[in-house]
Amino acid sequence: MKELGATPSFEIPEAIYERTMEGAGDEDKSDPEKVLEFVQRFPDIDAALRPIFEMADKLDDDPETQFLLRTIAQDERSTLEFFHDACKLLNG
Numbered sequence: 001m002k003e004l005g006a007t008p009s010f011e012i013p014e015a016i017y018e019r020t021m022e023g024a025g026d027e028d029k030s031d032p033e034k035v036l037e038f039v040q041r042f043p044d045i046d047a048a049l050r051p052i053f054e055m056a057d058k059l060d061d062d063p064e065t066q067f068l069l070r071t072i073a074q075d076e077r078s079t080l081e082f083f084h085d086a087c088k089l090l091n092g
């Protein structure tokens with residue numbers, strides 16, 4: 001949004017961002033280790049996506065945003081499924 005000239009109404013607090021990104025750039029860890037750690041953060045895909053779907057369900061008066069949130073959740077499901085599959089291949 002910033003790149004398009006808009007001002008975001010919410011930004012992820014730095015502490016949460018750092019905790020989320022912790023280890024992702026660690027050169028002492030192998031890629032399989034990084035993927036395993038990511039999957040361990042989100043072991044239940046449905047539970048990870050539930051907050052997005054719940055928010056979408058509350059937006060009956062805003063169908064465009066509701067649709068957008070559901071589309072984002074579907075994209076995130078694909079990403080999480082990919083990481084779960086990759087983790088199995090890389091880590092056995």
